Structure formats: C-alpha cells, structure tokens
Amino acid sequence: MxxxxxxxxxQPPEEPVFAPKTGHVYEKRLIMKHVESSGKCPVTxxxxxxxxxxxxxxxxxxxxxxxSATSIPGMLxxxxxxxxxxxxxTYELKMHLDTTRKQLSHALYQHDxxxxxxxxxxxxxxxxxxxxxxxxEQLANSRPLPAGxxxxxxxxxxxxxxxxxxxxxxxxxxxxxxxxxxxxxxDLAPVADVKRFSCAGSHPTHQSTAPGILCIDVHKADDNRIxxxxxxxxxxxxxxxxxxxxxxxLGHTKKVTTVVLHPTRDxxxxxxxxxxxxxxxxxxxxxxxxxxxxxxQVRKHCGEVTDITLHPLGDYFxxxxxxxxxxxxxxxxxxxxxHVQDCASPFGCMKFHPDGLILAGGCDDKTVNVWDVKEQKxxxxxxxxxxxxxxxxxxxxGYYLATGSRDGAVKIWDxxxxxxxxxxxxxxxxxxxRFDSTGQYLAVGANTLxxxxxxTKSSLAPTCELKDHQGPVMxxxxxxxxxxxxxVSMDRTMKIFTIK
Numbered sequence: 214m215x216x217x218x219x220x221x222x223x224q225p226p227e228e229p230v231f232a233p234k235t236g237h238v239y240e241k242r243l244i245m246k247h248v249e250s251s252g253k254c255p256v257t258x259x260x261x262x263x264x265x266x267x268x269x270x271x272x273x274x275x276x277x278x279x280x281s282a283t284s285i286p287g288m289l290x291x292x293x294x295x296x297x298x299x300x301x302x303t304y305e306l307k308m309h310l311d312t313t314r315k316q317l318s319h320a321l322y323q324h325d326x327x328x329x330x331x332x333x334x335x336x337x338x339x340x341x342x343x344x345x346x347x348x349x350e351q352l353a354n355s356r357p358l359p360a361g362x363x364x365x366x367x368x369x370x371x372x373x374x375x376x377x378x379x380x381x382x383x384x385x386x387x388x389x390x391x392x393x394x395x396x397x398x399x400d401l402a403p404v405a406d407v408k409r410f411s412c413a414g415s416h417p418t419h420q421s422t423a424p425g426i427l428c429i430d431v432h433k434a435d436d437n438r439i440x441x442x443x444x445x446x447x448x449x450x451x452x453x454x455x456x457x458x459x460x461x462x463l464g465h466t467k468k469v470t471t472v473v474l475h476p477t478r479d480x481x482x483x484x485x486x487x488x489x490x491x492x493x494x495x496x497x498x499x500x501x502x503x504x505x506x507x508x509x510q511v512r513k514h515c516g517e518v519t520d521i522t523l524h525p526l527g528d529y530f531x532x533x534x535x536x537x538x539x540x541x542x543x544x545x546x547x548x549x550x551x552h553v554q555d556c557a558s559p560f561g562c563m564k565f566h567p568d569g570l571i572l573a574g575g576c577d578d579k580t581v582n583v584w585d586v587k588e589q590k591x592x593x594x595x596x597x598x599x600x601x602x603x604x605x606x607x608x609x610x611g612y613y614l615a616t617g618s619r620d621g622a623v624k625i626w627d628x629x630x631x632x633x634x635x636x637x638x639x640x641x642x643x644x645x646x647r648f649d650s651t652g653q654y655l656a657v658g659a660n661t662l663x664x665x666x667x668x669t670k671s672s673l674a675p676t677c678e679l680k681d682h683q684g685p686v687m688x689x690x691x692x693x694x695x696x697x698x699x700x701v702s703m704d705r706t707m708k709i710f711t712i713k
Contacts, residue, residue: 217271219243220256229269235259238269343463350464350507372543372550378529379587385526386568393567393610398651400694402712404666404676407654407695411713412681415706418451418458419443426701427468429688433476433650436692438501440481441701442469448483448493452502453699453709459502462493464510471521473530480544481505482530484518490532492547509547513540520562525569533563533574541586553589557582561603567611571628575602581616583631595626597633604645609652617643623657625673634671639663641685649691658686662700681708 219226220237221244228241235257244266247255254261419426423445432438437454448462448469467486474481479495490511497503511518516536523530529550533539538554558576565572571592572584581595581602600619607614613634614626623637623646641660648655655665655673661680668674684703691698698710 217269221247226271229271230266231269232261232265233267234261234265239266241266241268347464347466350510370549371552372546372548374541374551374587374589378550381526381528382524382569382586386570389525389568390611396609398653398694400696401651401653402695406712407664407666408677409712410664410677410679410698410710412679412708413711413713414453414456414709415681416451416456416708417705418449418707419447419705420445421705423468424705425684425687425703426705426707427470427687428472428645429690429699429701429707430472430474431690431692431697431699432474433693436697438474439699439707440472440474441688441707442472442483442485443701443705444468446485446487448472448481448491450481450502450505451707460505462491462505462507464491464507465489470517470519473521473523475523475527477527480508482521482523484521484532486517488512488514488516488518488534490514490518490521492530492544509542509544511540511542511547511549513542513549513552514538516559519560520564522564522572524565525567531563531565531572533560535559535561535577539563539572539574551589553584561601562605564605564607566607566628567609573605573607573614575605575616575618577601579618581605581614581626583628593631595624595631595633597624597636598622600642604643604658606646606648606655608648609650613648613652615646615648615655617646617657617659619643621659623655627671635673637665637673644685645688647689647691649695650693651695654691654695656689656691656698656700658689658700660685662686662689662698664691664698679710681710682706 216225217229217238218224219240221239226240229238230241230244231238235254237256248261248263252260418441425444426441427444428442430440437452439451439453441449446465446467446469449458450460452459465485465487469483469485471484479501481493484490491507492509493505494508495501495503495505511532514534514536516534518532518534520533521530528544529541530544531539531541537556537559538552539560540552541550543550558578560574561577562575563572570586572586574582576582579598579600579602582591583593585592598618598620602616602618604617605614612628614628615623617623619642621639621641621643623639623643624633625635627634639657639659643657643659645658646655653667657663661678663678664676665673666676682702682704686700686702688701696712701707
C-alpha cells in the first residue's frame with residue numbers, strides 16, 4: 214500500500230491539498246506560502262492560485278516511528294546525523310561571517326583613503342583660493358603711475374611728517390596728559406582676585422599642520438573680541454562669548470608676527486615674516502564678526518616685519534622690521550608718511566608711548582632706542598639686557614617701560630630719569646610683556662605665564678603664575694580692569710583665564 218507524500222517536502226502531509234492543474238499533492242502550509250510569494254507551483258512552475266487547491270481528507274492517526282528510531286542505537290544514529298548537519302551548517306555560517314568581515318574591512322579602508330584624498334584636495338583648493346584672493350587684492354590696490362614716473366620712484370615717495378600732522382599729535386598728547394592724571398579705576402580687580410585666575414577655556418584656533426600661535430590682541434572695549442596670528446600664516450578673529458571662530462583672514466604667505474585691534478574702528482592690523490603688513494577692514498558697519506577685506510598692504514620693508522603699533526590718534530600706525538628700519542603710515546590712504554632707514558640694529562619690537570610723541574624700539578643689539586617722533590631721532594638709549602629684546606610695553610601713566618629679552622630678564626625702566634629701577638627674572642626667554650589698561654598689572658609670557666603687580670609706586674611683585682600651556686607662551690593680553698587674561702602658545706592653543 215503506497216503512502217501519499219507532499220511534492221515539496223517528500224513527507225506525508227498533515228493537511229494535504231490537491232491541485233488538479235498540476236496533479237500534485239502538497240502540504241497546505243507550504244504550498245500556500247509559495248502561492249502567496251510567487252503565484253506558481255514550485256515543482257512544475259505553472260500558474261497557481263489558492264482557488265486551484267482542493268482540500269483532501271487524511272487519517273489523523275499518529276504516524277508510527279520510523280524503523281531507525283525504534284531502538285537506542287538507531288536513535289543515537291539519528292542524533293549523530295542531526296549533530297553533524299548542525300556542525301556543518303555552523304561552519305558554513307562562520308566562513309560566511311569571516312568573508313563578510315574581510316569585505317567590510319576592505320570597504321572601510323577604501324573609505325578612509327578616499328576621505329584623506331578629499332581632505333588633501335580641499336586643503337589645496339583653499340590654498341589656491343587664498344593665493345587668488347591675494348593676487349586680486351594686489352591688483353586692486355595697485356594704482357597707475359603718472360607719466361614719466363617709475364614704479365620704484367613711486368614706491369619710495371613719502372607724504373612727509375607735515376606741520377599739520379605734528380600739530381595734531383601735539384594736541385593729542387596735551388589732551389591725553391591732562392585726562393590721564395585724573396583717571397581712576399574703581400572696577401580694577403584687586404590683587405587677591407587676580408591670584409585666583411584659572412583657565413576658563415582652551416581653543417586650538419589655528420591649523421595643526423603648522424603648530425604654534427605667535428601673537429594675540431584683545432579689544433580695549435570688548436574682551437570677547439580677540440585676534441591671533443600663527444605659524445600657519447593665518448589671522449584669526451575669535452568670539453570669546455560664543456567660543457567660536459568669527460573670521461579667518463587669509464593673505465600672508467609666511468608666519469604672522471604681530472596682530473593689533475583698532476580700539477575705535479572695526480580694523481585689524483597684521484605683520485608677517487613675508488616682509489608685508491596688512492590693514493583689514495570690516496565689510497559691515499555694525500557687526501565686527503562679518504567678513505574683512507585687505508584695505509592696504511604695506512610693502513615698504515625688505516625684511517621681516519616684527520611689530521605694529523597704533524598712534525593714540527588712531528589715524529597713523531608704525532611698522533618695525535629686521536631690515537633696520539621703521540615706517541609711519543597713514544591709515545586712511547595707506548601711504549607712507551615717513552620711512553626711517555639705516556638704523557643701528559634690526560628691530561625686534563616697537564611701541565608708541567601713550568602720549569604718542571615717543572617711540573621705543575627693542576633692538577637685536579640688546580638695547581632699547583627711544584625715538585622722538587617729530588624729529589625722528591634717538592633721544593635715549595637704554596642698556597642693560599644681555600639678550601636680544603623681543604617685547605616691550607609702556608604703562609598707562611607713561612612713566613614706566615617694561616622690556617623683555619632672550620636672556621630671561623624683564624626690566625622696568627623709569628622714563629623720567631631714565632633708569633632701570635627693577636629687573637624681574639622669569640623661566641626661559643621672554644616672548645611677550647604687556648601692561649594692562651590701568652598700568653597696575655604686568656603680564657609676562659615665557660616658558661610659563663606670570664602676572665606681576667605694582668606693590669609700591671616703583672616696585673613690582675609676583676601675583677600669580679599660570680602653567681596651563683604645554684609649550685612656551687608667545688603672547689599675552691590682559692582684559693578690561695584686569696578681570697580676564699588671554700594667552701597663546703606654541704602648543705597651538707589660545708587660553709582664556711578668568712577670576713574663579
């Protein structure tokens with residue numbers, strides 16, 4: 214007697230159905246799945262629907278055990294067969310998993326390589342765009358020469374320090390001298406508060422490919438407006454309130470040595486090792502975070518431009534260079550007012566006196582030359598350092614001058630005598646010195662960041678030492694009323710310190 218079996222699984226069906234179209238018997242659950250998914254018979258591939266299936270009556274009796282399962286050895290054989298099948302399937306799954314992992318690893322490697330290529334192409338694109346912008350600015354700033362005048366003659370032409378300019382500077386000096394004596398600073402942070410300075414934020418604002426930030430300046434009226442310059446030849450405007458970059462000024466081709474913020478206008482000054490200085494003006498009249506354009510480019514020097522200092526009038530600025538010269542420029546026109554050349558030594562730094570009629574320049578011959586701006590002559594030479602002078606700063610009252618050199622010494626000079634009244638020793642070469650806007654505190658950047666305060670009228674005492682930077686501190690600047698401090702370092706970070 215034959216047994217009806219399913220045409221799909223070759224086993225006796227529990228719920229048999231018959232298809233007159235194909236002439237086969239199926240297990241109902243199996244054929245229903247095939248019909249729903251494909252609409253065809255899995256055996257004959259003929260079109261088939263659920264209506265073509267006819268139910269059959271079957272004996273519900275329990276099927277007897279197969280002969281192989283009627284004894285213990287037979288059952289063990291069945292179990293062994295099942296185990297072997299399971300192990301074979303597991304091995305195949307593991308091999309498939311291993312192949313998939315290798316394919317995934319290869320795909321991830323290709324993705325990473327593609328990302329690196331795209332990043333390199335983006336950097337090259339940005340560099341090319343910066344060069345295009347620089348060339349466009351050079352073309353825009355170039356002006357046609359009158360007939361019969363060569364380019365060299367036009368470049369050497371100076372406006373001259375006219376009597377009108379001297380008169381304006383003199384009136385400015387008199388006005389500032391009168392108001393300075395009456396100034397009071399009720400909001401100045403006391404020494405106890407400055408001792409509690411702690412790092413409130415650390416920001417890697419410049420590129421990691423050329424690590425190192427070399428200079429910094431904080432706006433005199435807005436501590437949240439900060440500008441930095443680095444080895445990556447970029448000038449970065451930073452919004453400290455929002456803790457993010459506001460603008461990136463591109464144009465210099467070598468490291469940026471000095472940056473200065475104009476106190477009353479949305480103007481940024483920058484100097485570079487590429488022998489140029491640039492004046493950047495904001496395109497917006499109301500928002501300093503907007504884009505900036507290079508309004509003027511100073512090409513008067515043939516050596517690295519080491520420093521820029523702004524005259525108190527706000528209409529003139531001075532550049533100093535390693536070519537043993539300094540030059541006074543008109544901010545509005547960008548022209549040179551006076552170019553003083555063939556000085557005794559290259560300049561490492563230069564700053565205007567708060568009154569604006571005296572100019573101090575730190576030289577590589579270890580001296581400080583004090584210049585009379587009206588006569589462009591050296592009126593005093595300060596000697597005593599044993600290394601190149603790379604930083605100097607006038608106190609707000611105009612009485613004192615702080616100078617820092619490679620010998621790790623900071624000297625305080627009384628300009629009324631003039632004499633060295635105190636020498637401070639710090640750890641490592643001095644990269645930056647900066648009095649605060651009141652003249653009470655002095656910040657010094659060397660291997661660490663130190664702050665000093667006037668303990669008496671003519672003597673400075675240590676206030677605090679901050680060792681948060683992982684490299685030499687290259688630039689420092691105290692905020693309004695000495696309630697904040699910003700610094701930059703060769704560790705590629707700008708740090709902001711506040712009173713905790």
